[in-house]
Amino acid sequence: MAATLKIDHARYVITVDAGRRIIADGAILVEGQRITRVGKAAELADVRADRVIDARRMVVTPGFVNGHMHISYAHCVRGIFPDDVGSPLKTVFALQNAMTEEEEYHTTLLGLLELVKNGNVCFLDPGSTKFPDACLQAYQDAGIRVVIGECVIDRDSPLALPRYPTAEAIARTAAYVKKWDGRLDGRMRAWAMPFSAETCTTELLQAAKRIADETGTGLTLHHNSGAQARKDAQAQHGHTPTGYLESIGVLGGNVCLAHVLGIDDSEIDTIARTGTAVAMCPSTAAKGGRGVPEHGRMPELLAKGVSVALGCDSPNNSNYLDIVRAMNMAAVQYKDARQDMRLIPAESAIEMATRLGAQALGVPEIGAIEAGKKADLVLFDTERPEWQAMFNPVNNLVYNADGRSIHTVVIDGRVVVDAYRQSFVDESRLFAKVQELGEGLLARTKTAVPKGRWPVQ
Ligand SMILES: [Zn+2]
Numbered sequence: 001m002a003a004t005l006k007i008d009h010a011r012y013v014i015t016v017d018a019g020r021r022i023i024a025d026g027a028i029l030v031e032g033q034r035i036t037r038v039g040k041a042a043e044l045a046d047v048r049a050d051r052v053i054d055a056r057r058m059v060v061t062p063g064f065v066n067g068h069m070h071i072s073y074a075h076c077v078r079g080i081f082p083d084d085v086g087s088p089l090k091t092v093f094a095l096q097n098a099m100t101e102e103e104e105y106h107t108t109l110l111g112l113l114e115l116v117k118n119g120n121v122c123f124l125d126p127g128s129t130k131f132p133d134a135c136l137q138a139y140q141d142a143g144i145r146v147v148i149g150e151c152v153i154d155r156d157s158p159l160a161l162p163r164y165p166t167a168e169a170i171a172r173t174a175a176y177v178k179k180w181d182g183r184l185d186g187r188m189r190a191w192a193m194p195f196s197a198e199t200c201t202t203e204l205l206q207a208a209k210r211i212a213d214e215t216g217t218g219l220t221l222h223h224n225s226g227a228q229a230r231k232d233a234q235a236q237h238g239h240t241p242t243g244y245l246e247s248i249g250v251l252g253g254n255v256c257l258a259h260v261l262g263i264d265d266s267e268i269d270t271i272a273r274t275g276t277a278v279a280m281c282p283s284t285a286a287k288g289g290r291g292v293p294e295h296g297r298m299p300e301l302l303a304k305g306v307s308v309a310l311g312c313d314s315p316n317n318s319n320y321l322d323i324v325r326a327m328n329m330a331a332v333q334y335k336d337a338r339q340d341m342r343l344i345p346a347e348s349a350i351e352m353a354t355r356l357g358a359q360a361l362g363v364p365e366i367g368a369i370e371a372g373k374k375a376d377l378v379l380f381d382t383e384r385p386e387w388q389a390m391f392n393p394v395n396n397l398v399y400n401a402d403g404r405s406i407h408t409v410v411i412d413g414r415v416v417v418d419a420y421r422q423s424f425v426d427e428s429r430l431f432a433k434v435q436e437l438g439e440g441l442l443a444r445t446k447t448a449v450p451k452g453r454w455p456v457q
Pocket residue numbers: 068070126222258313
């Protein structure tokens with residue numbers, strides 16, 4: 001018999017199910033890895049379970065999906081860039097290249113800790129992890145779902161990205177997917193991850209898509225457009241950047257484009273028509289001054305039925321790994337950018353972080369609280385000032401709360417955060433270790449830490 005877990009008398013269950021029901025005084029039964037019953041507590045009153053969590057003060061949501069999250073780097077040098085140095089990307093990639101296996105393992109652990117405690121049950125790392133063998137144990141211990149891959153390029157780039165001859169880049173991608181897909185009891189998926197259309201040849205992009213198709217996996221790449229990119233794509237390929245991807249057969253239901261700023265109406269149509277998903281990173285766009293008023297098209301993508309995931313990107317771009325804050329940013333930034341309060345309602349923000357994000361990452365078995373789904377759940381503690389007073393838990397979640405009120409997290413039926421505590425890492429020791437590794441990495445690479453504007457005495 002599978003172990004059973006009952007979440008009982010939840011103040012509210014925000015199901016994000018097909019009917020988008022919110023159940024007051026709700027109950028959820030988990031058997032093994034799956035949700036088997038959801039309803040009013042009274043309906044499940046006779047149900048016994050191996051463990052019962054009293055959720056009287058909790059708001060329960062599906063586990064959150066992070067669609068673009070560079071897990072393995074930058075945490076040990078997070079926040080070194082002041083606001084006025086311009087794009088830090090060159091330094092970021094140089095530091096990533098210099099990281100050792102030990103450094104990557106510990107920074108990954110820190111990333112996982114922050115993700116899990118903030119209710120992220122699944123994330124996609126767009127190919128940053130260099131030492132997956134070393135990090136496998138960390139994923140296993142954290143209990144999280146992960147979509148990984150190897151970032152490859154085969155063209156010149158000003159960024160220090162891993163460049164290979166085309167045939168080698170293709171072979172590495174195929175070998176990586178074959179080795180890693182389906183591990184961790186199915187919680188690990190491996191995708192093809194060419195960095196971007198600008199840094200990869202048509203041959204590599206098409207081969208990556210073929211690998212995704214043949215193995216039943218997926219493909220992600222960074223995709224930004226805008227005036228200059230459109231001019232370049234037109235000159236080189238006779239298409240918009242998105243039109244070019246369609247013309248070479250590199251769009252579809254198993255493709256997730258990241259960032260996706262600066263696309264025009266025809267590109268939105270192309271994305272919707274081909275069933276392509278996107279992952280947008282609201283805080284990266286805002287902090288990087290990427291011009292959401294001019295370039296952001298999240299409302300139009302959602303209106304066309306595109307599966308839009310939210311992402312937190314990287315600790316030097318975003319810099320937090322809290323999808324609740326990302327939901328808030330998504331919900332407020334378009335209202336301001338276009339001076340229209342109706343844009344991206346709180347419900348849409350939650351959908352992107354759950355149901356739509358799960359579709360975008362090819363994990364439809366999560367993203368909603370309904371019988372038959374995998375048991376990935378987040379319990380928010382509402383006995384905190386920011387949750388008062390409550391008349392609409394959706395608004396409280398998106399506009400008042402952040403990840404710090406997350407009390408309990410369940411992934412695949414396993415309680416991985418239990419009353420604010422996780423058990424896979426000694427937090428104090430890890431924090432000291434990461435600080436030490438960050439200082440060592442900066443010294444070894446002779447990276448000058450830009451001085452802040454205020455004197456430190
Ligand atoms: Zn990225």
